Amino acid sequence: MLNFNNKSKVFIEFETENQQLNHDNSTEENRLKLYSLTISEVRDLLERKEVSVKDVVTSIYERIDAVEDRVTAFVTITKDEALKIADRVQEKITSENIKSTTSLLGIPLAIKDNMCTKGIRTTCSSKILSNFIPPYESTVTSRLIEQGYVLVGKTNLDEFAMGSSTENSGFHITKNPWDLESIPGGSSGGSAAAVAADECIAALGSDTGGSIRQPAALCGVVGLKPTYGRVSRYGLVAFASSLDQIGPITKNVQDSAILMNIISGHDPLDSTSAPLPVPDFTAVLGQDMKGIKIGIPKEYFIEGMDREVGISVRDSIKKLDSLGAIPVEVSLPRTGYAVATYYVLATSEASSNLARYDGVKYGFRAEGKDLMDTYLNTRAQGFGAEVKRRIMLGTYALSSGYYEAYYKKAQQVRTLIKRDFEEAFKAVDVIVTPTSPTAAFKVGEKTADPLQMYLSDIFTISVNLAGVPGISIPCGFTSHNLPIGLQIIGNHFDEESILKVAYAYEQSTDWHKRRPNL
């Protein structure tokens, strides 16, 4: 334990062993540990001018130097640019005496490498975009830039966000900081691992079927998938347009709310972004839990779910009960159709979204003897196996003669799944489930069996199909010291309720304070 600063009322705890520092005011030592802080903690220090932005940024890169070769969370590290930005932002803080309480001035964040960053390579962890440098900025990162954030680097993902383990990356796999032989989850495995390993203060991920929540659960951090339409998708390289949504991956719930305040809201560049006002998501944190109805869907406590996961989730529900919430059993009867429905719709949209990578305009090209040959070579060599599998599945589902039986039927089932949630939310404020049926599995354990891999998203997929928001927070550890995640699902555009419940749970437990030994 360390009192970071004797002038400060902030008392920050560090779990890391062997780093008992003196209670003196050594700037050198302060700087060393800055990487482990949260957004609000760094903000406080910057505002009080006790550390500089450069201190924070340098600390992050020192941490990266120390652990990245083991975690390999990043595809691109933007250190030179980050140090330049740090200087610029510092000048702003010094000269304009800006209060950083509502901004991200000088906060180092990592961005999943499927969000376009102007002038910085954006690969989607795919060979086909390995040389792609966007001449435009995604809306979410534009908003972060306006708030003065510092980009640490672009994080690894399953190619085009297709996967649940980050093993489908076209470049390298990312390791779970809690167990370097295990996967970090996916597809935002790079972002979740980077946050868990303190290689950034927080990160953005994207979630199409669980890609923020599942890796957050497996890495012991907080991941929020907002309501479809809450956050602009402009600049997010599409996997399945009707399901994709960007959200924060953070060390605690407060940081999640802070980032949500910045990235949410209508964007004229995205017609599917909702023209709704954005509440102050931090305002609900700390509100009373009394009388909040917590739905427990009976269909989610299934066979095949890890025993320890089940115990942790049940304990969490007891905990919420003790905080004043009222657990109520609910039913989401079409849960069993979710995975099949998802894999028809998501692959159909993907087959079309990925058609533009043809080697004609940008990205990787494998020349052939004629146009058709060039198309075939480019796509055969540029895409990985899982991406090709999904393109073929989707193409099939949309084909004349199959459309009615697959795509159209799946759309109808999707409507029913959405109705399940609408029905449930008539009775409860939030729904609580496990995030993932198991904790992190070993590298290579499920790569040979795509269906097993698909089932690791069984609890998260329905949420995307329904378009509702969901958050995963740490709720325990397995006997092998692997994190377990609790998913809290809310009604459309009611991120406030899930943040409120998540925060109340978090504040009454210590799971989020644990850090991996790296």
Place this chain on the structure above:
Amino acid sequence: MRYEAVIGLEVHAQMLTDAKIFCGCSTKFGSEPNTQTCPVCIGMPGVLPVLNKKVLEFAIKTGIATNCKISPYSRFARKNYFYPDLPKGYQISQYELPICEYGNVEIVVDGEIKKIGITRIHMEEDAGKNIHEGGGNYSFVDLNRTGVPLMEIVSEPDIRSPLEAIEYMKKLRTILRYLGVCDGNMEQGSLRCDANVSVRPLGQKEFGIKTEIKNLNSFKFVEKALEYEIKRQIKILDEGGRIEQETRLWNTERGITEPMRSKEEAHDYRYFPEPDLVPITVEQRWIDEINESLPELPDKKRHRFVSGYGLPEYDSDLLTSEKPLADWFEMAVSLGGQPKAISNWIMGDLMRFLNEDTKTIEECPLKPKQLVDMLKLIENGTISGKIAKTVFQEIYKTGKDAEIIVKEKGLVQISDSGAIEKAVDDMIAKNPKEVERFKGGEEKLMGFFVGQVMKLTKGKANPQMVNELLKKKLS
């Protein structure tokens, strides 16, 4: 056996919006390749389309003008296929729920009015253009046109001849130009069409097997291609053969249609709802507002010209074929000209001059008032109808008013009976033999005498007075 052709047209009309359908890029024609592009229209990763509201308004205008039902709820769909000029690998179009349905337009063929049904009108984006030059084993792609808004207007198979097809195309063009939603310029490709053609024995109800002829970009090609294709199909049937359902192309040089791809090779476009765009909901109030803002449409105007100005159907049809032409006519009428006289001058000399100079009525150097002033000079006997032809041409050439031209050129009609009498006497004196023959009964020589008198007066003698005097002197 006698056959009947069954034709349906799919007309693609490029909309006259300043910006493209899903981004802010300019739609200007003829710029340097790839200078009017942005990440959205060239389909870069992660970008999203946003509908240009003007495009929707133009489609609704067209729907109202063609008596369509405007869908309160419609949506875009993706049409998937690979081609280098299609940067996203799909075209954003409409499929299941188009913006307009169940319409019709009237055409006039051989003086008969016929209604051609409109199945649907939908909005879509244009593709780019492949340019094959340079001689190497490569082609260039110009994406300026990518994302330019198009309307596809699909007719019912109500058309029975190439002539009807042309009249239908012309009527659509007229309507689109009245609305200002498309310039109708076929050379630049702003208006082009695909034709579905089949033939069946006269009297048979069922349709025959159809072929589709792609990308016809002039009225002449539409007519020629349809004529050829109908003959080709009839010949096959007469010889006991079967029509292949296929897509064909019009070969301009050889004047024939040629197979492009068979039914088996037909694309599977894998249409599905475009998830990047929300469904379009149109409120009745907006439709009403648009309706009120529409100009008087050609059919209504044509009827009004017949009933209001007493013009024949033919004149009305021609005068209302272009709104500026109708406006020109009505301006002249409002200045006091006699409608039929104005119509005659427009359809005669004026149209001929404009055609020769390839000028539009808007570029016409001769203004309505100048025509009306000239007509007054005819009415009050200052000039003859014959002289007027010269005067009219001079106004057109120089832009000067009729009165000035008449004065400068000394074209005032001679109505002084003394002067005319002298000319008549001179003529009689010069042509004694003819006078003799006339008196002997050769009455057709009267024309010759009039001509001779006009010659002596340099065409300026009042023809009526010449006639009267001649009759008096020779009887």
